[in-house]
Structures are given as C-alpha cells and as structure tokens.
Amino acid sequence: MQAMSVLLSSNIPALGEPKVGKVREVYDLGEDLLIVATDRISAFDVIMPNGIPDKGRILNQMSCFWFMRLKPFVKNHMISVTDKDIFAAVGAHSPELSGRSMIVKKADPLPIECVARGYIAGSLFKEYKKGGGKIHGLDLPDGLQDGDRLPEPIYTPATKATEGHDENISFDQTVDLVGREVAEKARDLTLRLYTEATHHAEDAGLLLADTKFEFGIHNGELIWIDEALTPDSSRYWEKKDWKPGGAQPSFDKQYVRDFLENMDWDKTPPGPELPDDVVMNTRLKYVEAYERITGQRL
Ligand SMILES: Nc1ncnc2c1ncn2[C@@H]1O[C@H](COP(=O)(O)OP(=O)(O)OP(=O)(O)O)[C@@H](O)[C@H]1O
C-alpha cells in the first residue's frame, strides 16, 4: 500500500509564526484567525512522533458540521472552510491545507473551559473518589462508579491552564473570573449544546460522555469559538459497549492507549513511534466517527 500522507505541522511563511497547540496551529489574519488542524495525535498529553492520516481533515469537518447544526442555539466563530477562501487568506494555492483549515472571527476567549458531562469519568471521577459528591459545589449522588450515567447533565468548568492540566473549578469561581451574567450564559449554553448533541450522537449509536466548549466575546457578544464536539474535545463511547465500573474504551484513541500501556514508556515526552497497524486502525476509528456523526462519507 502506498504510504498515506500526513501533515505534522503547517508552514505558511506569509502569515508569520502560528500559535501552536498540541494538534492545531492558529495564524493571526488581523480581524480573523486561520485555524489549521494537523494530523498530530496526543495521548496522555504527549504528542506522538507520527500522525494519523486524515485526522486533521476529519476534526475540522466535524467541527464545521456541529457549528452549522447548532447555529440555532448560539452564534459561532466559523467564517469559511472553502479552498477558495483559505488559499486567498494564505495568498497561495496550498492543497496541503485543503479540508483541514477554517477561517474564524477573532474573539476574546473567556479564561474558562466550559465542560458538560452526562457521565462521570476522567478527572471528575478521580476527584469524586477522593472527595465525594460535594466537590466544586456539585451535588453528586453517592456510590457512583467510573463511567456511570449522571442523573442529569452537569456543568463542570475548568481553568484554562497555560501549562499542565486544566483544573476543575466551581461555578462560583467562574463568576469571579468572568462576571455573573457571562458565567450564567456560558453555563446555560454549555448544557444546551451538550444536550442537543447527545441526542444526535445517540441516534448514531454513540454516547457523548462529556465535552468541552470555549466561548469568547466578539463585538460585545458571547460566541462559541475553538472546536466543536470533536473527538479531541469530547469523550465519545460506543453505546452498545458501555459498561460502568471501570474506564470505558475510548472510541478514537483506544488502539493508541492499548499500545502505549503495553510497552515500557513512562508517559513523558518523547512519545514512542506508533506502529503502522495502530496508525491505520486509529485512522479507521476517526473515519467511522466522522461518518456516523455527519452521515457523510469522508
Ligand atoms: N475564534 C477565536 N478567537 C480567539 N481565540 C480562539 C478562537 N478560537 C480558538 N481560539 C484559541 O485558539 C487556541 C487553539 O489552540 P489549541 O486548542 O490548538 O491549543 P491549546 O488550547 O493551547 O492547547 P491544547 O492543544 O491542549 O488544546 C486556544 O487558545 C483557543 O482559546
């Protein structure tokens, strides 16, 4: 089989240096931003040396799908994903950027990550096990197991740490950070968007266990920014395999995690090279997530 191409980093000299995240690179266009999703993949917060073919395109197009679908509930930052507009923005015919790039309105990001959860997992389950149901002003029932469904979706905001892990905080702490009016709006939108998205995901046989949204202020208005319900910002689980009482398999990253857990690696950079079968199986999971959620062929 011919090797499939991956883009590990974008390079657009005409636009200067991007802000580089684990997966995406953000270029300043003045009024707007250009967000390029690379094919990088991270696991345990470490970026792997090789990429997943098509992952950047898939994530960008999933965001595009959700931004359009959930537009009735809140304005979002998306301006364009077309080649014509992207090539015009970078001033050159750049097929490597095709499908993986989005021009967006530049906003003032709120300094919080807005997380909704319908199931308990990850960092919240760890804190729950230690501290019980009263953490961060929440009122969680006793006796929850890892992966359990919550009685109703909850809002668990977090700080946006520039380094290290984001920290879960209470709603009241978000009021201190952004003011009551914006904090309430962000919370209500987070729960609304999450609830709408879970219904759609369930129709595709997927549980949307939790997800993280970001909002920003643009022309004095709160808008939805960053990415939209991608596997990188959300926990998707296979609905038919859901079984509380332990960590649920990740829909998209399980092959990578299994490979990493079964080798001698201490989860600090650099990450090990992923073998071809792990890369190819992981790619197929992203393709499957895309096709099931959007109902479109990649
Ligand atoms: N419309 C927007 N206006 C302003 N900033 C935005 C907009 N959309 C996204 N951003 C910001 O762009 C950055 C996207 O970076 P990215 O998510 O790739 O990396 P990161 O958040 O620094 O780290 P990580 O890779 O862990 O997510 C975030 O800081 C996000 O808040």
Ligand SMILES: [Mg+2]
């Ligand atoms: Mg981010």
